[in-house]
Amino acid sequence: MDDDSKVLEVAHLSTYFYTAEGVARAVDDVSFSIRRAKTLALVGESGCGKSVTALSIMRLVSDPPGRIVSGKVLLEGEDLMLLPESRMQSVRGGRIGMVFQEPMTSLNPVFTVGNQIMEAIRVHENASRREARERAIEMMRTVHLPSPEERIDSYPHELSGGQQQRVMIAMALACKPTVLIADEPTTALDVTIQSQILALLEGLREEFRMAVLFITHDLAVVAETAHDVAVMYAGRIAETAEVKALFRKPLHPYTRLLFRSIPRATERRKRLDTIEGQVPSPLHFPPACRFHPRCPLVTERCRAEEPQLREVETGHFAACHRSEEIEGLMK
Amino acid sequence: MTANGKLVEVRDLTTYFPVKKGVFSRTVGYVKAVDGVSFSIERGRTLGLVGESGCGKTTCARTMLRLIEPTGGKVFVNGQDVFGLTPRELRQARRRFQIIFQDPYASLNPRMTIESIVGEGLVVHRIGTRAERRRRVAELLESVGLPAEAAGRYPHEFSGGQRQRIGIARALALEPVFLVCDEPVSALDVSVRAQIVNLLEDLQAKTSMSYLFIAHDLNLVEHISDDVAVMYLGRIVEMAPAEEIYDKPLHPYTRALLAANPVPDPETRRERIILGGDIPNPMNPPGGCYFHPRCALAAGCDGCDRAYPPLMEYSPGHWVACCRPGEAPAAAAPAAALP
Numbered sequence: 001m002d003d004d005s006k007v008l009e010v011a012h013l014s015t016y017f018y019t020a021e022g023v024a025r026a027v028d029d030v031s032f033s034i035r036r037a038k039t040l041a042l043v044g045e046s047g048c049g050k051s052v053t054a055l056s057i058m059r060l061v062s063d064p065p066g067r068i069v070s071g072k073v074l075l076e077g078e079d080l081m082l083l084p085e086s087r088m089q090s091v092r093g094g095r096i097g098m099v100f101q102e103p104m105t106s107l108n109p110v111f112t113v114g115n116q117i118m119e120a121i122r123v124h125e126n127a128s129r130r131e132a133r134e135r136a137i138e139m140m141r142t143v144h145l146p147s148p149e150e151r152i153d154s155y156p157h158e159l160s161g162g163q164q165q166r167v168m169i170a171m172a173l174a175c176k177p178t179v180l181i182a183d184e185p186t187t188a189l190d191v192t193i194q195s196q197i198l199a200l201l202e203g204l205r206e207e208f209r210m211a212v213l214f215i216t217h218d219l220a221v222v223a224e225t226a227h228d229v230a231v232m233y234a235g236r237i238a239e240t241a242e243v244k245a246l247f248r249k250p251l252h253p254y255t256r257l258l259f260r261s262i263p264r265a266t267e268r269r270k271r272l273d274t275i276e277g278q279v280p281s282p283l284h285f286p287p288a289c290r291f292h293p294r295c296p297l298v299t300e301r302c303r304a305e306e307p308q309l310r311e312v313e314t315g316h317f318a319a320c321h322r323s324e325e326i327e328g329l330m331k
Numbered sequence: 332m333t334a335n336g337k338l339v340e341v342r343d344l345t346t347y348f349p350v351k352k353g354v355f356s357r358t359v360g361y362v363k364a365v366d367g368v369s370f371s372i373e374r375g376r377t378l379g380l381v382g383e384s385g386c387g388k389t390t391c392a393r394t395m396l397r398l399i400e401p402t403g404g405k406v407f408v409n410g411q412d413v414f415g416l417t418p419r420e421l422r423q424a425r426r427r428f429q430i431i432f433q434d435p436y437a438s439l440n441p442r443m444t445i446e447s448i449v450g451e452g453l454v455v456h457r458i459g460t461r462a463e464r465r466r467r468v469a470e471l472l473e474s475v476g477l478p479a480e481a482a483g484r485y486p487h488e489f490s491g492g493q494r495q496r497i498g499i500a501r502a503l504a505l506e507p508v509f510l511v512c513d514e515p516v517s518a519l520d521v522s523v524r525a526q527i528v529n530l531l532e533d534l535q536a537k538t539s540m541s542y543l544f545i546a547h548d549l550n551l552v553e554h555i556s557d558d559v560a561v562m563y564l565g566r567i568v569e570m571a572p573a574e575e576i577y578d579k580p581l582h583p584y585t586r587a588l589l590a591a592n593p594v595p596d597p598e599t600r601r602e603r604i605i606l607g608g609d610i611p612n613p614m615n616p617p618g619g620c621y622f623h624p625r626c627a628l629a630a631g632c633d634g635c636d637r638a639y640p641p642l643m644e645y646s647p648g649h650w651v652a653c654c655r656p657g658e659a660p661a662a663a664a665p666a667a668a669l670p
Contacts, residue, residue: 045520160609190383191547192606195591199605217521220550220593243597261525262595263554271532272525272554278490279520 006074007211008057008179009033013071015049015056017282018064024282026052028235030071031309034179034211034228039202041214041226041243045279049235050215054181057213058096059088076178094124097172097210101184103164107156113140113167114152120171139170142207143200162193169200176208183215198225219262223247231255234280234290237309241316249327251318254291256330289321297322297329337407338541339372339395339509344404346387346394350614362614364390366565367404369642372558374508375539379556379573381549381588383610387565388545392511395543396428397421408509426456429502433514435494439486445472445497446482452504471500475530492523499530511543516551528555549592553577561585564613564621567642571649581645581656583626620653628655 015027027049034040044050055061057073059080073080075095080088092098100106108116117136121127127135133152140148143166156164165185172180182201186194202225205212214225222229223243230240231252239252250256260273277294280286286293292302301321309319322329346365349358364387372378380388393399395406397413406413408428416424432438439448450468453459459467469479475496486494495515502510512531516524532555535542546552552559553573560570561584569582580586587606608625611617617624620635629635635654642652651657 045522162609190610191549191593192383192587192591193609195593195605196607198593218593219521220595223595223597224593226597247595247597258522259595261522263528263550264595272529274525274529275522278492279522 005036006033007036007076008213009072009074010053010057011072011074013053013056013073014069015052015061015066016069017066019283022283025235025285026066026282027056030232030235030237032230032237032240034213036178036211037205037209038227039205039212039214039225040228040230041216041222042230042232043216043219043222044232045217047234047279047282048232049282050232051183053232054098054183054213054215057181058092058098060092090124093120093172093177094175095177096179096181097175097177099165099168099172099180099182099185101187103161103168103188104156106168107164109156112153112155113159114154117152117167117171117174120174124175135174136170139174140167142173142204143167143170145170160193161189162196165189165193165197166200169197169204173204173208173210177210179213180205180210181213181215184217185214186221187216187218194221201225219259231258234285235282236290236319237317238291238320239316239318240309245313245316249313249316251312251316251323251326252291252320253295253297253322253326253330256326257296289319297326336373337371338374338409339543340405340407341371341391341395342369342405342407344368344391344394344406345402346390346399347402360614363565363616364613365394368562368565368567369404370560370567370570372509372541372543374541375535376557377535377542377544377555379552379559380543380545380562381547381552381559382562383547383588385564385610385613386562387613388562389513391562392430392513392543392545396425396430396511398430422455426452426505427507428509428511429505429507430511430513431495431498431502431515434518435491435498436518438498439494441486443485444482445484445486445489448486448497449482449500449504452501456505458505467504468500471504472497474503474534475500476526490523491519492526495519495527496530499527499534503534506538507540509541509543511545513545514547515544517546517548524551531555549589550595561588564611564616566621566639566652567650568622568653569649569651570642571651575649579649579657581649581651582622582653583628583655584622587625628653628658631655 011031013027013030017024017026030053042050056068061068114136117139118132121132121135137148137152140151145151145163145166186197216222226243229243229246231238233254239255250259257273257275261275263272275294288304288306289302292298307319307321309317312318312323344365345367347361347363350360350362352359368391382388390399394401401414411424446468449471450464453464453467468482472479472481477496516527544555556573559573559576560567563584569585580589606625619637620639623629623635632654640652640654642650645651645656
């Protein structure tokens with residue numbers, strides 16, 4: 001397969017939650033794709049739908065109240081939405097691995113870490129206990145856990161946060177997935193440990209030629225790890241592009257403001273730009289363009305007509321009516 | 332007493348927590364959460380306190396306000412010896428130093444109206460009549476960018492950023508001269524953080540409060556601080572004016588911390604200094620310099636595994652506790668072995 005082949009393709013995915021207070025359109029017509037051995041960062045603030053997108057890909061949205069109402073998720077051309085549940089189970093942890101934010105709550109405290117990695121292997125493959133144990137030790141070595149032969153019999157609480165996250169990664173990678181979904185994998189970690197884990201994920205992505213869906217709210221982490229970026233706001237993709245193009249010239253006002261609101265070394269003590277107002281709740285997304293109440297470039301059209309994601313520059317998509325003029329309007 | 336216009340002065344502050352074990356809760360050891368910390372903050376200035384989780388930065392701040400009782404050392408705020416105060420004097424003195432907390436969801440009582448939350452300090456200190464207090468609360472809310480009508484509502488009706496504004500209004504009610512900001516924006520959304528940071532800067536410009544700003548986001552600390560102190564396992568390892576410490580870090584831990592800090596710019600692919608290992612157990616820190624087992628310079632140094640290097644003034648205003656400050660690690664550093 002060629003290098004730029006799309007390993008995972010999400011097309012027009014919508015996931016709604018039907019609650020007593022109304023319908024929350026948490027993910028609404030979201031499309032993106034990830035290339036082999038590349039990282040796509042899905043960026044956004046709390047409640048923008050980035051984690052629900054990941055859960056929808058894995059078909060782990062609890063129904064009720066949630067429901068995937070439409071869309072396709074193509075894993076190497078095969079639509080996961082059409083698979084029977086039994087086959088979906090072998091996809092989870094098999095062809096798609098997943099790493100979550102809080103390693104402490106994702107690991108089971110009453111089993112040794114070795115047991116948990118071995119379980120991940122034996123669910124998917126016909127391996128004996130001994131083979132699985134050897135594979136587990138090998139995986140622990142791959143994620144650079146010190147002295148894996150001894151650590152394999154440790155319980156999660158005996159490991160530090162960084163080591164626990166390494167165990168989670170070992171479990172996720174045990175069956176050599178083609179796609180790894182990492183949902184805020186370093187948010188709960190300290191910076192020095194974060195940089196260890198980011199370097200580890202980068203090395204493993206190369207080694208296993210995995211496509212990585214990296215979910216985060218941290219733009220600095222995006223700049224360091226991603227090849228492509230999709231910015232989500234209020235359940236929709238606001239902008240998507242190759243990482244350098246996005247940082248060099250953001251074409252959606254939300255992205256532009258988000259970049260300006262983070263402190264940078266080059267502009268010490270300069271006043272930060274802010275985005276007015278608050279992140280809307282999924283139950284009350286504004287009509288038409290969902291960013292319009294906070295947007296400095298808002299026009300009548302933005303209040304009346306929802307902008308569609310379109311290719312404004314080659315490979316650079318934005319969902320804004322005013323992307324063409326933005327460079328002149330927001331310097 | 333404090334000299335040369337220093338509003339806050341901390342001298343050799345220590346906070347130890349006993350570790351108890353067994354049926355009789357025998358004390359088997361101590362966690363030296365804060366272990367001989369000294370610094371000062373001038374009026375109207377901000378000291379940023381950075382370090383990784385468990386390094387003692389929050390304990391240090393809370394001990395300074397006597398929310399945790401100190402084990403030793405002295406703290407002066409506005410010339411007053413905070414640890415020498417009687418409980419009654421302490422209550423009076425607390426008007427002058429306030430704190431805002433990290434989690435705006437946990438730090439506001441859900442059963443109280445905003446008016447009673449913000450005005451509670453005024454009631455405790457018997458300031459003003461009911462009508463005057465009401466006016467003052469309205470003023471305070473306005474000064475943090477909330478409508479005066481917010482007074483009658485409850486915390487759950489507000490978003491995270493608005494709640495943090497309420498927490499700030501409460502802290503300002505008694506006109507403090509010193510404000511501890513303990514990770515004030517880390518629980519907030521990125522787009523809301525800048526609003527709160529700007530608000531804190533505006534308030535400081537207006538009232539010349541001094542801030543102790545605790546955060547783990549190094550980019551943010553650089554933005555807001557005049558001076559920065561870096562803590563590791565209960566001790567300050569380096570302290571200097573913000574520009575100085577970010578441009579010329581001297582301690583190998585500060586260097587590693589800055590190198591690990593991701594930069595929001597995909598064009599700069601920096602060389603990563605990756606620090607191996609984890610933070611040691613604070614109950615049983617390594618001998619000598621606490622950092623030496625993870626330090627790239629330790630191999631060529633004959634002393635840092637035996638004695639903790641004292642915090643020395645390397646250049647005017649730039650303090651560092653290291654035997655080999657500013658030295659670049661050798662090419663094949665042992666700490667780089669673990670990716």
